[in-house]
Amino acid sequence: MFVLVPGFSRSWCLMCPFPIFSDWFQRKRLVSVRQGKPEGLGLKWPKQLKNMWVMNIGFLVTTFFSGLFTVKPFATFVLLGGIILLAFLIGLIFEKRTFCLYVCPVSGFQGLYSQFATAEIRRKNPELCKNHKVKTCYVGNECGYGCPWMLTPFDFKKNTYCGMCLECFKTCPYDNMGFFLRPPGVDLLSDTPKEPRRLDEAWKAFIMLGIAAVFFLSMQGPWGVLKDMVRQATFKGWLIFITLHAFFCLVGIPGIFFIFAYLSKLFSGNREVSLRQVFINFAYTLVPLGLGVWIAFSVGIILPNGSYLVHVISDPFAWGWNLFGTAHFPWTPVFTGILGYIQGLVLVIFYLFATTFGFRLSKQTYPDLNQAKRGWIPILVFLTLVTILFLWLYLG
Amino acid sequence: MVIFGVENMQKKELIAIILVILSTVGTIAGIYGIENYRRHKFYTVELIARAPENGNWYPQQLKIPYGTKEIRILIRNIETVTHGFAIPDLGIAAGEIKAGEVKVVRFIPNKKGTFPFMCTVWCSTRHMQMRGELIVE
Numbered sequence: 141m142f143v144l145v146p147g148f149s150r151s152w153c154l155m156c157p158f159p160i161f162s163d164w165f166q167r168k169r170l171v172s173v174r175q176g177k178p179e180g181l182g183l184k185w186p187k188q189l190k191n192m193w194v195m196n197i198g199f200l201v202t203t204f205f206s207g208l209f210t211v212k213p214f215a216t217f218v219l220l221g222g223i224i225l226l227a228f229l230i231g232l233i234f235e236k237r238t239f240c241l242y243v244c245p246v247s248g249f250q251g252l253y254s255q256f257a258t259a260e261i262r263r264k265n266p267e268l269c270k271n272h273k274v275k276t277c278y279v280g281n282e283c284g285y286g287c288p289w290m291l292t293p294f295d296f297k298k299n300t301y302c303g304m305c306l307e308c309f310k311t312c313p314y315d316n317m318g319f320f321l322r323p324p325g326v327d328l329l330s331d332t333p334k335e336p337r338r339l340d341e342a343w344k345a346f347i348m349l350g351i352a353a354v355f356f357l358s359m360q361g362p363w364g365v366l367k368d369m370v371r372q373a374t375f376k377g378w379l380i381f382i383t384l385h386a387f388f389c390l391v392g393i394p395g396i397f398f399i400f401a402y403l404s405k406l407f408s409g410n411r412e413v414s415l416r417q418v419f420i421n422f423a424y425t426l427v428p429l430g431l432g433v434w435i436a437f438s439v440g441i442i443l444p445n446g447s448y449l450v451h452v453i454s455d456p457f458a459w460g461w462n463l464f465g466t467a468h469f470p471w472t473p474v475f476t477g478i479l480g481y482i483q484g485l486v487l488v489i490f491y492l493f494a495t496t497f498g499f500r501l502s503k504q505t506y507p508d509l510n511q512a513k514r515g516w517i518p519i520l521v522f523l524t525l526v527t528i529l530f531l532w533l534y535l536g
Numbered sequence: 537m538v539i540f541g542v543e544n545m546q547k548k549e550l551i552a553i554i555l556v557i558l559s560t561v562g563t564i565a566g567i568y569g570i571e572n573y574r575r576h577k578f579y580t581v582e583l584i585a586r587a588p589e590n591g592n593w594y595p596q597q598l599k600i601p602y603g604t605k606e607i608r609i610l611i612r613n614i615e616t617v618t619h620g621f622a623i624p625d626l627g628i629a630a631g632e633i634k635a636g637e638v639k640v641v642r643f644i645p646n647k648k649g650t651f652p653f654m655c656t657v658w659c660s661t662r663h664m665q666m667r668g669e670l671i672v673e
Contacts, residue, residue: 169549170549170552170553170556171548171549171552172548172549211616213614448636451636451637452636455636455638457567457571458612458613458614458636458637458638459571459612459638460610460612460638460640467638471634
């Protein structure tokens with residue numbers, strides 16, 4: 141996912157099988173298009189929950205059990221089976237892809253980090269959409285379904301909630317939808333009344349940064365005590381772990397960031413912009429930085445353990461098969477001697493992106509250039525400190 | 537459009553449903569069928585390696601017939617730690633069996649009796665209890 145997201149936005153959601161059973165149920169079709177009212181109750185998701193909070197908490201709670209899900213096949217089965225079942229049940233009760241939009245634990249971070257992606261699905265010609273009175277991309281027609289993600293493909297500006305299902309390509313009679321390449325991070329600077337920057341998305345950025353740090357410490361760090369806590373060697377240890385982990389992600393990081401946001405407002409000398417707005421706007425600097433941290437973390441998993449793939453494709457069930465003659469391929473760590481440097485390099489690159497977008501966000505936050513420059517300093521310090529902390533972790 | 541009394545739309549759906557069933561249920565049933573046949577044809581017995589706290593060897597007692605027929609034990613390490621396998625009395629050792637790895641031990645049981653087998657790699661704090669017995673009768 142951390143290869144797909146920066147390059148191709150939410151293309152994972154395009155191929156994700158989780159909601160397929162609810163799709164089939166609602167449509168009563170597998171491949172063709174059925175017009176009319178979908179099956180199921182088709183209720184609307186509660187307005188108070190139309191945000192990322194359920195996904196934020198859901199993903200965080202999932203990580204409480206990372207010591208099981210990542211090493212025990214049955215636990216992985218329970219997790220994935222549970223998600224598929226939940227997606228189906230929500231599909232019975234609520235409309236369209238409610239599960240993907242508001243519940244799926246994977247969806248939140250995909251959406252947040254896809255704001256940085258170098259690809260997007262957008263309308264080609266705005267004038268065509270403006271003059272097209274029947275918004276078939278939203279309501280559907282005989283060629284396809286109305287946007288399952290309940291977006292308005294004719295005018296949305298951000299990747300965050302576009303699951304790239306391509307239904308709008310089918311329903312547009314003018315072939316006016318396109319898949320475009322773009323510079324990274326364009327969405328970070330977008331803040332419209334229809335798609336504003338939001339507190340729930342900001343918290344998602346904090347949580348993801350916190351989880352990345354905890355994952356690194358527990359999976360790639362040298363601290364056996366922490367590993368024992370995460371893998372539930374004792375119940376008490378695990379309780380301590382989830383308490384600290386939850387506090388760190390939900391309160392610790394946002395709290396520290398709040399201090400720097402307060403300093404930013406103080407340094408800027410601006411009295412009109414609210415502290416809340418400063419806090420939310422600058423939280424989006426953590427999108428590129430968090431993405432870099434996660435890519436570096438993934439590199440730390442792939443390079444030492446990627447050779448298992450060669451073995452696994454020949455014997456996927458560990459039954460003694462040798463489909464492609466590679467079942468006895470030995471575990472071969474790659475470039476682990478320079479792993480820390482590779483991780484460090486990835487992080488520095490994304491730190492540079494974060495600082496670049498950070499200053500632009502500062503200029504959007506404060507109307508005066510001098511205010512923006514002064515207000516940017518504490519946030520730059522925060523980003524630099526976080527980067528140094530992770531560099532210390534990676535390089536030892 | 538109607539073909540053989542079935543609307544084209546319905547026909548497409550029917551084909552899709554058949555393909556979905558074939559690719560899911562069919563694949564699973566096929567894999568299990570082939571594996572079942574393979575196990576019976578190529579291996580005498582399957583032995584699963586687990587640390588004592590996770591259930592120990594399964595089965596912990598193997599019974600094989602005395603004779604001249606070659607015995608093949610399929611040893612599967614289903615855990616995330618390395619295990620080993622040896623029957624010292626019969627001079628058999630499989631060496632290291634890494635996480636998710638499968639090894640096959642072949643021998644002709646030309647001695648009757650009860651022989652202990654054990655894990656030969658330090659796999660847990662209860663490694664010394666990871667033992668079982670092979671009965672040749």
